Amino acid sequence: MAVLIVQIDATAVNISLPSIAKELHASTSQLQWIVDAYLMVLASLLMLSGSLADRFGQRRMFAIGISIFGLGSLLCALSTSPNMLILMRGLQAIGGSSMGPIALSIISKVFTDKKEKAFAIGMWGTVLGVGMGLGPIVGGFVVADYSWQGIFLLNIPIVIIAVPLIHKVIPLFDDKQVRSIDVLGQILAIIFIGSLTLTIIHCGEMGLSDPIVKVAGVIALISGFVFLYVEKRVKEPLLEITFFKSIPFSIATFIGLIEFFSYAGFVFVASLYLQDYRLIPPLEAGLLMLPLAAANMVFAPLSGLAVGRWGTRLPMMAGGTSLIIGAVLLIIEVDIPELYFLLAAWFVGMAMGMANSSITVIAVTGMPNHRAGVAGATAATARQFGQSLGVAVLGALLNGRMHAGYPFTHAATAGWYLLLALGILMVVLSWITGMAFAQRSAQRVQATF
Template identity: 45%
Template sequence: MSLFIVGLDNTIVNVALPSIQRDLHASVSGLQWIIDAYIVVIAALLMLSGSTADRIGRRRTFQTGLVLFTAGSLLCSLSPSLGWLVAARMVQAVGGSMLNPVAMSIITNTFTDPRERARAIGVWGGVVGISMALGPLVGGTLAASAGWQAIFWINIPVGLIAFALCARFVPESRAPRPRPVDPVGQLLIIVLLAGLTYGIIEAPSAGWGSAQTVGCFAAAAIALACLIPYELRRAEPLINPRFFRSAPFAGATVIAVCGFASLGGFLFLNTLYLQDVLGHSAFHAGLLTLPMAGMTLVCAPLSGRIVGAAGPRIPLVVAGGTMVASALILTGLTAHTPTWRLMAAYVLFGLGFGMVNAPITNTAVSGMPRTQAGVAAAVASTSRQIGQSLGVAVTGSLVTSAVHGPLRTGFPQASHLGWWVGAGCGSVILVLGILTTGRWARQTAARTAERLDHGSTRTADTS
C-alpha cells in the first residue's frame, strides 16, 4: 500500500498541472518544480532513510514515513499558493523516502532463494510500475470531478490504513551492525541533485549562459568531483563507487535513469499537449492514457516472471525497442495528430515501461553479496528518482526554450526535441540491455562481489 501511494504520487500530479497552473497562476518552470521538488528530495534522502531504518528500527522508520507522507498530502490539498504547494510536496517526499528502502530490505532478507527473490522483486517492481502508470488516469478523474486538491486527498485514508496494518503485522527489526552516518556524503548528494535540477529548470528564464545557471552547474560538478574520492576513502560509504565495477549494476543504474527520464518527460509533455494544445479536460486526458496504464498493468508482473525464469535481457531489449518506437511516433506530433497514432505511441510506451522496471532492481542486486543487496537496491531506487527528475527538468526546459509564440500553437513543434530525447533514452536501454546481461557482465559482477566481501573485513579498501 505504501509503495502504491508513493508511486502514484510520482505521476498523479501531472494530469492536474493545467488546473493547478490556472488556480495558482504558475509558470511552466513552476509546474516543473511541483513535480521535481518531490522527486529530488526523495532521491537525495533514500540512502539516508535506509541506513536510519537499520539503526533505529525499520518499522519505526516506516511508520514515521507514513505519518509525514500523509501529513504532507493534507498540506498539499490546503496550499494557497505555488510556494506552499512546492514546500508541502517536499514534506511528502521526506516521508516517501522512508518507505521504499524498508520494503526492499524486507524482500531481500525474506526471500533467500535467488529465483524466489527475483519473482518477489518482480511483484514489487510491478506495484511501482502499475501505480505510476495509473497516476494520470486516477489524477484526471479526481481533478475533473473534485478539483486538483482531490489528488492529494486519496493518500490520506490509504496512509492511515497502512500505518495501522504496519503496527499490526510488521515486526520491529534492526541491522546487526548498521552503517555509520555519512553527513558529508549526504550533503554532497543534496548539492549535486539540487544544483543540477535548479540550473536546468530555471535556465530558460535565467538564460543558459547566465551566472545563475553556470553557477548551479559548477556547484553540481564540484559536488560530484568531491563525492567520488571522499566515498572511496570511507570504509562504509553512503554510496560505494566500487559497486560500479560490476557491469550489471552500472548498467542497471544507467537504465533506471534513462527509463524513468523517459517516463518523466513523456508524462510532462503529454499532459501539456492533451490539455493546453488539444483542449481536453483533465478527465479526458487521463482517459486517453488508459492504453499506456493497461499495458503497464499487464507487462509489469509478466516482466518479473520472465526475469525470474530467463534473466533480464529479454525484458530490457523489448523495453528499449518499444520505447524508441513510441518516441519516434511522437517526433512528428502536430496539433492535428490523429488519435489512433497517439494510442499506438501510448501502447508501445506502456509496454516498454512495464517491461523495464523489474529487471532494474534484479540486475542491480544480482551478483552482490546479500549484505550489500539492500544498499544496491537503494541505489537503483535513487537512480529511478534521479532519472524522473532529470526527465521533467531537461525535456521541460528544452521544449520551453524552443517554443515560439503562445504555448498552444508553438508547443507541438517545440515538443519534437523532447521526444527525440526520449528516443535516445530508449536506445541506451536497448544497447545496455544487451551489453550488461551477458557472460562478461556476469564475470565483472562476480569479481566485484568478491572484492566487496574481502573489503568488508578491512577498515578500507583501496584496490
C-alpha cells in the same frame, strides 16, 4: 499499498498542473518545480533511507516515513501559493523516500528462492509502474470531480489505515547493521541534485546566459566531483562506489535512470499537450493516459516471470525496443493523431514494465542480504533522479523552444528524439550485461563483501 500511493503522487499531480496554474497563478517553471521538488527530494534521500533502514530496522523506518508522507500530503492540500506547495511537496517526499527501498529490502529478505524472489520483485515493479501510470488517471478523476487539492487529500485515509497495519504485516529482522551516517555525503548529494535540477529548469526559461543558470551549473559540477571524492574515502559511504565496479549493476542502474527519465518526461509533456494544447478536460486527459498503466500492469509481472526463467538481459532489451517504437510514433506525425498518442503511451508504459524487474533483480540479488537496503536504495535513487531529470530536461527543451517561437507540437519533438536515442542506448547496454566480462565483474564485486 504505501509504495503505490508514493508513485501515484509522483505523476498524479501532472494532470492537475493546468488547474494549479490557474488557481495559484503558477508559471511554467514553478509547475516544473511542483513536480520536481517531490522527485528531487526522493532522489536525494533514498540512499540515506536505505542506510537508516539497515541500521534501525525496516519496520520502524517504514512507519516513520509513511507518517511524514501523510503530514506532507495534508499540507500540500492546504497550500495557498506555488512556493508553499513546492516546499510541502518536498516534505511529502521526505516521508516517501523511505518506503520504496525498504519495501524492496523486505522482499529480498523474505523470499530466498531465486524464482520466487524474481517474481516478487516483478510484482513490486508492477506496483511501482502501475502507480506511475495510474497517477494521471486518478488525477483526472479527482480534478474533474473535486479539485487539485483532492489528489493530496486522497492519501490521508490510506496512511491512517496503513500505519497500524505495519506492525502486524512487516516482520522484524535481526540483521540490523550498525552503520555510521555519512552526513557530508548526504549534504553534497542534496546540493548536487538540487543545483543540477535548478540549472536545467532555469536554462529552459532564461537561457544559458542567465546568472542563476551559470552559478547553479558551477555548484552542480563542483558538488558532484566533491561528492565522488568523499564517497571513495569514507569508511561507510552513502553511495557504495564498489557497487559500480560490477558492470551489470552499473548498466542496470543507468538503464533505470533512462527508463524513468523517459516515462516521467513523457507524462509531463503529454499532460500539458493534452490540456493546454488540445484543450482536453482533465478527466478525458487522464483516461488518454490509461495505456501507460495498462501496459505496465500487463508486462511488469510477465517480466518478473521472464527474468526468473531466461535472465535479465532479454526483458531489458525488450523494454528498450518498446521505448524506440513509442518515440517513433510520437515523431512520425508532428501533431500526433490520437491513435498514435495512445499507441505511444502503450509502448512507453511497456518499456517500463519490461525493464523494471530486470533492473531491480540485478541491483538486489547481485549483493549480499546485509547490503540489500543500500543496493536497492541506490537503484531506486537512479530511478527517482531519472524522473526528476526527465521532467526538468523535457520541460526545459519544450519551454526553451516555445520561447524561441516554435508551436507546442514542434517544440515537443526535440524531447521525442531524445527518447528515441535513449531507447537505442538501452538495447545496446542491455546486451552488454550478459557478456562474460560483465558477469565476471559482478562476481568479483560480490566476493568483496
